[in-house]
Amino acid sequence: MAMASAMDLSPPTFFLSGTSSSSSLRRLSSISVSSFRRHSTRRLQLLCQATAGTQPQSGLSESGSKLAARSGQDRLLKVPISKIRNFSIIAHIDHGKSTLADKLLQVTGTVQNRDMKEQFLDNMDLERERGITIKLQAARMRYVYEDTPYCLNLIDTPGHVDFSYEVSRSLAACEGALLVVDASQGVEAQTLANVYLALENNLEIIPVVNKIDLPGAEPEQVIREIEEVIGLDCSNAILCSAKEGIGITEILDAIVQRIPPPRDTAENPLRALIFDSYYDPYRGVIVYFRVIDGKVKKGDRIFFMASGKDYFADEIGVLSPNQIQVDELYAGEVGYISASIRSVADARVGDTITNYGRKAESSLPGYEEATPMVFCGLFPVDADQFPDLRDALEKLQLNDAALKFEPETSSAMGFGFRCGFLGLLHMEIVQERLEREYNLNLITTAPSVVYRVNTVNGDTTMCSNPSLLPQPGQRKSVEEPYVKIELLTPKEFIGALMELAQDRRGEFKEMKYIAENRASILYELPLAEMVGDFFDQLKSRTKGYASMEYSVIGYRESDLIKLDILINAELVEPLSTIVHRDKAYSVGRALTQKLKELIPRQMFKVPIQACIGTKVIASEALSAIRKDVLAKCYGGDISRKKKLLKKQAAGKKRMKAIGRVDVPQEAFMAVLKLEREVL
Numbered sequence: 001m002a003m004a005s006a007m008d009l010s011p012p013t014f015f016l017s018g019t020s021s022s023s024s025l026r027r028l029s030s031i032s033v034s035s036f037r038r039h040s041t042r043r044l045q046l047l048c049q050a051t052a053g054t055q056p057q058s059g060l061s062e063s064g065s066k067l068a069a070r071s072g073q074d075r076l077l078k079v080p081i082s083k084i085r086n087f088s089i090i091a092h093i094d095h096g097k098s099t100l101a102d103k104l105l106q107v108t109g110t111v112q113n114r115d116m117k118e119q120f121l122d123n124m125d126l127e128r129e130r131g132i133t134i135k136l137q138a139a140r141m142r143y144v145y146e147d148t149p150y151c152l153n154l155i156d157t158p159g160h161v162d163f164s165y166e167v168s169r170s171l172a173a174c175e176g177a178l179l180v181v182d183a184s185q186g187v188e189a190q191t192l193a194n195v196y197l198a199l200e201n202n203l204e205i206i207p208v209v210n211k212i213d214l215p216g217a218e219p220e221q222v223i224r225e226i227e228e229v230i231g232l233d234c235s236n237a238i239l240c241s242a243k244e245g246i247g248i249t250e251i252l253d254a255i256v257q258r259i260p261p262p263r264d265t266a267e268n269p270l271r272a273l274i275f276d277s278y279y280d281p282y283r284g285v286i287v288y289f290r291v292i293d294g295k296v297k298k299g300d301r302i303f304f305m306a307s308g309k310d311y312f313a314d315e316i317g318v319l320s321p322n323q324i325q326v327d328e329l330y331a332g333e334v335g336y337i338s339a340s341i342r343s344v345a346d347a348r349v350g351d352t353i354t355n356y357g358r359k360a361e362s363s364l365p366g367y368e369e370a371t372p373m374v375f376c377g378l379f380p381v382d383a384d385q386f387p388d389l390r391d392a393l394e395k396l397q398l399n400d401a402a403l404k405f406e407p408e409t410s411s412a413m414g415f416g417f418r419c420g421f422l423g424l425l426h427m428e429i430v431q432e433r434l435e436r437e438y439n440l441n442l443i444t445t446a447p448s449v450v451y452r453v454n455t456v457n458g459d460t461t462m463c464s465n466p467s468l469l470p471q472p473g474q475r476k477s478v479e480e481p482y483v484k485i486e487l488l489t490p491k492e493f494i495g496a497l498m499e500l501a502q503d504r505r506g507e508f509k510e511m512k513y514i515a516e517n518r519a520s521i522l523y524e525l526p527l528a529e530m531v532g533d534f535f536d537q538l539k540s541r542t543k544g545y546a547s548m549e550y551s552v553i554g555y556r557e558s559d560l561i562k563l564d565i566l567i568n569a570e571l572v573e574p575l576s577t578i579v580h581r582d583k584a585y586s587v588g589r590a591l592t593q594k595l596k597e598l599i600p601r602q603m604f605k606v607p608i609q610a611c612i613g614t615k616v617i618a619s620e621a622l623s624a625i626r627k628d629v630l631a632k633c634y635g636g637d638i639s640r641k642k643k644l645l646k647k648q649a650a651g652k653k654r655m656k657a658i659g660r661v662d663v664p665q666e667a668f669m670a671v672l673k674l675e676r677e678v679l
């Protein structure tokens with residue numbers, strides 16, 4: 001193995017020269033909305049989506065970690081800072097990011113071929129089932145270029161809009177990025193959004209055109225598109241097929257040649273950027289970081305500059321991709337710290353770690369608190385499970401700094417919690433984990449955005465629960481969050497998309513052609529209009545060809561009112577929604593019709609009414625009946641009858657008794673599933 005040259009006097013770094021087995025890399029693939037959609041039984045309504053704080057895996061128990069550390073130490077080699085390259089892969093979903101990451105790990109021998117199986121990338125049940133990886137991670141590779149060993153750190157990013165903040169922090173930990181574009185698809189909305197994030201972080205971008213093996217691949221045209229749309233010089237773009245292994249060595253060479261090494265600032269006070277963290281039930285929070293300045297040693301007292309907490313670094317190490325303990329990490333390196341940290345809120349993504357005894361003057365730029373965008377109520381079907389639900393939420397919060405919750409009581413639903421999430425995928429995942437891992441049977445109410453209410457006495461309050469919207473007499477105005485969305489579409493679907501956006505109260509801003517047959521359309525529209533089936537509609541109206549990105553641009557005043565639902569003359573607060581005045585009548589009508597379909601008939605007649613204040617604007621009635629599931633079962637086998645009755649009883653489980661009426665879970669989501677034609 002080549003030694004560091006005499007020229008390189010900078011502090012050393014380490015990498016594994018051999019291979020390692022590796023369950024910890026399992027999370028290296030990124031979130032795939034499309035594969036999520038393929039695998040998920042319960043479909044997502046929103047396109048925004050991603051999640052934080054799900055349990056990642058170290059892949060090693062403590063003893064396993066020590067073992068790896070021992071065997072790893074023997075094979076650790078030192079390289080100077082000039083031989084380190086830190087990079088990310090940015091891509092639109094399904095353009096091949098995970099496949100390329102896997103290939104890089106294989107070709108560099110970081111992971112043995114025999115270990116390389118699909119499960120390797122995704123560990124948690126939920127992740128595997130949905131084909132998504134929920135959080136980002138890092139992997140350290142060794143690559144020999146012109147007889148010199150280099151240490152390449154791949155920092156993964158979650159491919160999900162809800163997590164654009166985490167993406168931006170991962171990119172801030174790198175000097176360069178591979179921009180992967182599918183040769184048969186071209187530039188998509190997420191490609192653009194990620195490139196802009198990379199450019200903001202001054203990264204060296206290497207364009208890679210993937211999937212050139214596909215019959216429909218048009219690499220030349222895609223290269224032109226990248227040059228025209230992004231303005232990136234593509235004269236040295238790399239053509240590759242991650243699947244077939246074409247162009248992989250060229251990519252590794254380009255990483256070494258084109259991405260600059262980190263700056264050598266090891267003598268400065270420590271500043272390390274946290275780009276990921278997860279909660280390990282045995283060791284506490286494990287923090288993934290990139291040392292930007294200075295160095296950190298095992299046993300150091302470290303200080304988290306945003307949370308103000310301090311801990312002793314019990315263990316530090318690198319990810320190769322298993323956790324391998326080392327004694328020190330220097331500027332430019334990527335690694336992990338285990339310091340018996342109790343909650344991820346103490347060590348949030350974006351925070352700066354410094355040395356307690358020699359604090360840095362200022363923290364690294366870009367720290368932001370997580371702001372939940374979507375709220376919903378979670379109520380146990382069985383009121384006795386309320387304490388269990390509270391315990392479960394507290395445990396999940398240890399691992400998920402973005403999850404917010406507070407108790408909520410409603411006369412219809414009893415005791416529960418109002419919870420805040422980054423987006424709908426985040427919400428679905430938390431909800432499923434509560435049900436699967438904590439055995440809770442829950443009713444979830446329709447998600448809502450956060451409204452800003454200006455009251456007549458001059459106060460401003462934030463309202464994330466439609467049932468708590470102040471009375472009309474008390475409020476002066478109501479503001480709602482707006483987003484800017486960019487839609488990229490083949491030109492034949494422009495009309496369909498404009499109709500969709502217009503239908504959702506969108507304001508047209510701009511349209512331009514980014515290629516001969518593809519247009520970019522900009523709209524501004526209320527976030528509330530996207531919390532629903534917007535993304536599904538976008539995909540179905542464009543046969544899956546359009547893509548979109550959005551960002552929140554602030555609050556705007558709208559003519560909003562509260563629509564209440566009465567079932568059997570009883571107000572059901574969780575069914576209250578905030579709607580635009582122009583849509584109130586059509587939503588009221590559609591909602592009562594939908595509820596009539598969803599609520600099973602009872603032994604008595606049940607009126608279902610939609611009201612604005614005390615005024616009933618729409619009304620339906622469920623006629624009385626008792627469903628006799630045994631009606632078609634003439635005589636015969638008692639076990640068959642029992643089976644039918646058991647099935648009927650099971651069907652009733654996820655219902656909430658509102659007064660005397662059993663209301664099923666689907667009814668609480670009815671407002672999201674209204675036929676848009678009737679609106």
Ligand SMILES: Nc1nc2c(ncn2[C@@H]2O[C@H](COP(=O)(O)OP(=O)(O)OP(=O)(O)O)[C@@H](O)[C@H]2O)c(=O)[nH]1
Binds near residue numbers: 031159211242
């Ligand atoms: N033909 C061909 N297919 C590829 C290539 N690279 C990736 N794919 C396929 O494209 C699909 C998406 O690849 P992924 O690696 O999961 O893409 P990704 O960008 O990580 O997608 P997300 O995880 O959904 O964000 C998979 O079915 C891959 O097998 C390639 O070079 N050629």
